[in-house]
Amino acid sequence: MASQRLGLAEESDPNPGESELAVNPFDGLPFSSRYYELLEQRRALPIWAARFIFLEQLESSPSGVVLVSGEPGSGKSTQIPQWCAEFALARGFQEGQVTVTQPHPLAALSLAMRVADEMDITLGHEVGYSIPQEDCTGPDTLLRFCWDRLLLQEVASTRGTGAWGVLVLDEAQERSVASDLLQGLLRNARLGNLPGDSRVVVVTDPALEPKLQAFWGHPPTVHVPRGPGVCPTPVYRDTVPTDRVEAACQAVLELCTKEAPGDVLVYLPSEEEILLCCESLSREVEPLALRGPPPRVLPLHPGHGPAVQAAYEDMDLGARRIVVTHWLADFSFSLPSIRHVIDSGLELRSVSERDEGMWGLKIEVAHSDLSWPWLWGARRQVYNPQIRAESQVLRPISKCQAEARRLRARGVPPGSCLCLYPKSFLELEAPPLPAPRICEENLSPLVLLLKRRQIAEPGECHFLDRPAPEALMQALEDLDYLAALDDDGNLSDLGVILSEFPLPPELAKALLASCEFDCVDEMLTLAAMLTAAPGFTHPPLSAEESALRRALEHMDGDHSSLIQVYEAFIQSGADEAWCQARGLNWAALCHAQKLRGELLELMQRIELPLSQPAFGSEQNRRDLQKALVSGYFLKAGRVGPSILLE
Numbered sequence: 297m298a299s300q301r302l303g304l305a306e307e308s309d310p311n312p313g314e315s316e317l318a319v320n321p322f323d324g325l326p327f328s329s330r331y332y333e334l335l336e337q338r339r340a341l342p343i344w345a346a347r348f349i350f351l352e353q354l355e356s357s358p359s360g361v362v363l364v365s366g367e368p369g370s371g372k373s374t375q376i377p378q379w380c381a382e383f384a385l386a387r388g389f390q391e392g393q394v395t396v397t398q399p400h401p402l403a404a405l406s407l408a409m410r411v412a413d414e415m416d417i418t419l420g421h422e423v424g425y426s427i428p429q430e431d432c433t434g435p436d437t438l439l440r441f442c443w444d445r446l447l448l449q450e451v452a453s454t455r456g457t458g459a460w461g462v463l464v465l466d467e468a469q470e471r472s473v474a475s476d477l478l479q480g481l482l483r484n485a486r487l488g489n490l491p492g493d494s495r496v497v498v499v500t501d502p503a504l505e506p507k508l509q510a511f512w513g514h515p516p517t518v519h520v521p522r523g524p525g526v527c528p529t530p531v532y533r534d535t536v537p538t539d540r541v542e543a544a545c546q547a548v549l550e551l552c553t554k555e556a557p558g559d560v561l562v563y564l565p566s567e568e569e570i571l572l573c574c575e576s577l578s579r580e581v582e583p584l585a586l587r588g589p590p591p592r593v594l595p596l597h598p599g600h601g602p603a604v605q606a607a608y609e610d611m612d613l614g615a616r617r618i619v620v621t622h623w624l625a626d627f628s629f630s631l632p633s634i635r636h637v638i639d640s641g642l643e644l645r646s647v648s649e650r651d652e653g654m655w656g657l658k659i660e661v662a663h664s665d666l667s668w669p670w671l672w673g674a675r676r677q678v679y680n681p682q683i684r685a686e687s688q689v690l691r692p693i694s695k696c697q698a699e700a701r702r703l704r705a706r707g708v709p710p711g712s713c714l715c716l717y718p719k720s721f722l723e724l725e726a727p728p729l730p731a732p733r734i735c736e737e738n739l740s741p742l743v744l745l746l747k748r749r750q751i752a753e754p755g756e757c758h759f760l761d762r763p764a765p766e767a768l769m770q771a772l773e774d775l776d777y778l779a780a781l782d783d784d785g786n787l788s789d790l791g792v793i794l795s796e797f798p799l800p801p802e803l804a805k806a807l808l809a810s811c812e813f814d815c816v817d818e819m820l821t822l823a824a825m826l827t828a829a830p831g832f833t834h835p836p837l838s839a840e841e842s843a844l845r846r847a848l849e850h851m852d853g854d855h856s857s858l859i860q861v862y863e864a865f866i867q868s869g870a871d872e873a874w875c876q877a878r879g880l881n882w883a884a885l886c887h888a889q890k891l892r893g894e895l896l897e898l899m900q901r902i903e904l905p906l907s908q909p910a911f912g913s914e915q916n917r918r919d920l921q922k923a924l925v926s927g928y929f930l931k932a933g934r935v936g937p938s939i940l941l942e
C-alpha cells in the first residue's frame with residue numbers, strides 16, 4: 297500500500313528518539329514535535345479507522361472513482377486529501393498533483409492552513425490553495441485546495457493549471473453548481489485534461505450517498521465509522537419566533553446563566569442577523585461571566601473573510617466561545633469544542649442583504665441583478681429565469697442540514713440542541729437534502745465556460761439533477777443577446793473575450809463596452825466593486841458615523857456611490873481605520889483593489905484601449921450609463937426621460 301511503501305511517520309513511534317528522527321517525505325525535513333502532537337489528534341478521528349481501506353480502494357478501483365461517505369466532523373476534509381497526497385507521492389506524482397475542491401472559498405483557505413499544519417509543511421509550498429484573487433501555490437505544490445468554481449473556470453479556460461493525479465470533490469452533498477457540473481463532465485469523461493490513470497474521490501454526507509452511488513455506477517465506497525459520543529435529543533420550541541435574533545440571544549444567555557459548560561454554535565439565516573446577534577451578545581454576555589474569562593462571541597460567515605479561522609483558535613484558554621453562523625457551518629467548518637447548538641432552522645437564499653439598497657439612493661439598473669457570487673461564495677441567490685432576476689427566499693433548511701447541525705453537539709456526555717421551531721416545521725416543510733444549486737442559479741456564466749473550450753453542449757451533460765430546460769435555453773438566449781454566440785451557436789470572437797474575464801457575462805460586456813464609451817477607468821472600478829461587494833459591516837453606530845457615510849453617497853445612485861467610495865478608499869491609503877470609522881468592509885475593499893488590478897492587467901494583455909479617469913463629469917456619467925446598458929440591457933427600465941433609453 298502507498299503508505300507502507302513510503303514508511304510514513306503515521307506508523308512510527310509518536311516520540312522518536314533523536315537518532316531515529318523520521319523525515320517528512322514531502323519536503324525532506326525531520327518532522328517537528330507539532331507534527332506528532334497533531335498526529336495524535338488525527339488518529340483519534342473516526343475516519344482514521346478507514347485509512348487502509350481507503351488507500352486500498354484508491355489503488356484498486358476499476359473505474360478510478362472512490363466514494364467516501366461519513367458524518368460531519370469525522371475527519372474527511374482534513375485526512376482524505378493527505379492520504380491522496382501519499383498515494384500520489386508513492387506514484388511519483390507522475391499523473392499530476394492532488395486537487396481538492398471545496399464549495400466555499402473560505403473553507404478551501406481554512407483547510408489548506410490546517411492540512412499544511414498537520415503535514416508539517418509551509419503553506420504555499422507543497423500545500424497551497426486557490427481562491428478568488430488569491431493563488432497561494434507555487435512550483436512545488438503537490439496538494440492544492442481550490443474553490444470548485446475556480447477549478448471549473450480553469451478547466452474551461454486556456455490558463456488551466458494542467459492535469460491532476462487525484463481530484464477530490466469534497467462536500468458533494470452541498471450540491472454547488474461547479475461540483476455537480478464537474479461530476480457531470482467527469483462522468484461523461486469529457487474533461488480533456490484528465491490523464492489515463494488519474495483518480496476521482498467524491499466525498500459526501502451519508503444522506504447523498506445512494507444518489508451518488510447510482511450516478512457513478514456503484515463505485516467502491518468507504519464508509520466512515522460513527523465516532524464516539526452521543527447525539528443530544530433536540531428540544532423544539534412550540535412556535536417559530538418572530539424575532540429570531542432575540543430568541544437566539546435569549547437561549548445563549550440561558551445557557552450561560554445555567555453555566556452549562558462548552559462552546560455554543562448558533563445558526564441564523566443571514567449575515568445581517570449574525571451581525572445583530574453578535575452585537576447584542578457581546579453587550580450582554582460579559583456581565584454573566586461569574587467565574588473565569590468572559591465568553592468570546594465570534595461571527596462565522598463569508599463576509600468575515602479569513603478572520604473566521606479564529607473559530608478554531610485559542611480553544612484551550614478557558615473562555616466559552618459563542619460562534620454565530622449560518623449555512624457555512626452546516627458542513628464546511630467542524631469545530632470540535634462545540635457542545636450546544638441553537639438552530640433557527642431557516643436559511644436565506646438571496647442577494648446578500650448588505651447589498652440591498654445600501655446607499656438608499658436611486659438606482660437605474662437593479663443592483664441585485666448585477667451581483668455575482670465569486671467573492672468568498674458570499675451570496676446565495678435563487679434565480680428566476682422567467683423574470684431574469686434573483687430574489688431573496690427565506691426558507692426551511694433541509695432535513696440533512698438539520699441533522700448535521702444536531703451532530704455538532706455530539707459528545708460524552710451529549711451537549712444540547714435547541715431548535716427554535718416546532719418539530720412539525722421541518723417534518724412538513726423541509727426537503728430531505730439541500731436543493732441542487734444548478735436548478736436555482738443563473739446558468740449563463742457556466743454555459744459560457746462550457747462553450748469556451750467546447751467541453752460539452754450543456755444539453756449533453758450528464759447531471760446529477762438536470763437543470764430546467766428553460767433555464768438552459770434562457771442562458772443560451774442571454775448569451776446570444778450579448779452577441780457572445782455566432783449563428784451556429786458557437787462562441788463568437790466577442791464571446792471568447794467575455795469568457796476570459798472572471799466576471800458574469802453582462803458585467804464583462806459592460807467592461808468591454810466601456811472601451812467604446814471612454815470610461816474604462818470608472819467601469820473597472822465598478823466591476824471590481826460589484827464583485828467584491830464591500831457593503832457596510834454594521835448599521836451606523838453614531839450620528840458622526842452616519843454623516844461620514846452620507847458624505848460617500850453620490851446623487852446618481854449606487855453605481856456612482858461605489859466608484860466614489862473606492863476612490864476615497866484609495867485616497868485614504870487603503871487605511872483600515874478610515875474604513876472602520878465609516879463601517880466599511882476593509883477586507884472587501886482591499887479585495888476590490890486587487891481585483892481591479894487584475895482586470896486592468898487582463899485588458900492590457902488583450903490590448904484593449906484604455907481611457908483616462910473622468911469621474912464626476914456629465915459626459916462621463918452618460919458614458920458610464922451607456923456602457924452599463926450595453927451589458928445589462930435586459931434589466932434596463934425607463935426612469936423618466938432617461939439617458940438609458942435615448
Ligand SMILES: Nc1ncnc2c1ncn2[C@@H]1O[C@H](COP(=O)(O)OP(=O)(O)OP(=O)(O)O)[C@@H](O)[C@H]1O
Nearest residue numbers: 368369370371372373374406410608627628630632
Ligand atoms: N481549519 C481548521 N483549523 C483547525 N482545525 C481544523 C480545521 N478543520 C478541521 N479541523 C479539525 O479537524 C477535525 C476534523 O474535521 P474535518 O473537517 O476533517 O471533518 P469532516 O468529516 O470533513 O467534517 P465536515 O463534513 O463538517 O467538513 C475537526 O474536528 C477539527 O478538530
